[in-house]
Amino acid sequence: MTETPCQLYLISPLDVGGTFPDRLARALDAGAGIVTAFQFRVKGVDQHEAAALAAPLQEMCAARDVAFIVNDSIALARRLGADGVHLGQSDGTVAEARDALGREAQIGVTCHASRHLALEAGEAGADYVAFGAFFPSTTKDSEHRAELELLEWWHEMVEIPSVAIGGITPANCRPLIEAGADFLAVSGAVWNGDEAAAVRAFAEQIAAS
Template sequence: MSDPFEGDFGREARPACQLYLVSPPTFDLEAHARALERALAAGGPVAAYQLRLKGVADAEVLAAAARLAPLCRAHDVAFIVNDRADLAKAAGADGVHLGQEDGSVAAARVLIGHEAQIGVTCHGSRHLAMEAGEAGANYVAFGAFFETGTKEVRHRAEPAILRWWTALSPIPCVAIGGITPANCRPLVEAGADFLAVSGAIWNAPDPAEAVRAFAPVLA
């Protein structure tokens, strides 16, 4: 699998923005597997998928990972587990995404190894982003940029933080929060390397068409 979060992300050489799909917090596994397969087969610019199940047993997370990770790998898409480095390791995931209350980058690195990808939620904070970068995160995530029904919005971010980060650091940044094809252009223009999207894909009648709808803005 190619590694979407590694490579030369220098200011003059940053590649085109790509999509980072995030699962709904709950779902019917087989129905979601079909939707994911449709989304990944769309031929659109999808680089990563995050399994973000909330309020379920560890066994359910691992069962979902066993079903969904092969779909991602078949399409050369990174498979990331949310919150739990131990579950990411158990699932054989490509990495873990850590919230601010999910433990340190250093501890996750010890557990899942140097080849794994570790992302960190930084909300709208430059300080948190600097800390994550210094700790060895492979990417930082800023948001929420817009209102979203996926989770309660307690922190907001503005496109200026993307411009600041991309001018400062080669570490890629992810924009998240209520992102749709209709509102994402300012984030792309501000320098987001990835757009984390959930409802815009899974709530659409056809996930494949939803992925393709982003392509003209990302190109």
């Protein structure tokens, strides 16, 4: 029995209009079998506009069997019938998300660099926990810095999948994979350049680890 290899969890840029649907299609197609989740993350738009922006992206993910996860908003995830929601520490509880979205929803929780927060999330029924930031990130400021030892400990002690996040690139991701991260959450490393080439570069690192 072999362990499931590390997979990619794409996080959208804040601007998902214009040509972004085409870019997402290229990234997903380049990472078939490696990209298994996509997080819809927009700020400063009302729920109606967010739903309109989400529709083509959600359809694209469904066609490729990629989980469509909404960032922060349980209400938007419910409105869209999304596959799940990712909760920050102030975005509601796992129980609230489960009540709203149902038993099959994928619920993730940001746990920064805290074993305690991660264990609490797991006990509450989270489907995955996210640790980070592991590296400086241009996508999102973080006062928390996680260490490889946290991933190693979690991988050895807990069965709930872990997501590593924060400044991850093809050049620096190998230690995270080898420490036991189940998913690499990536944004800027993909969308700030050629998205298909970046996804292929991550896939090469995953295959080599």
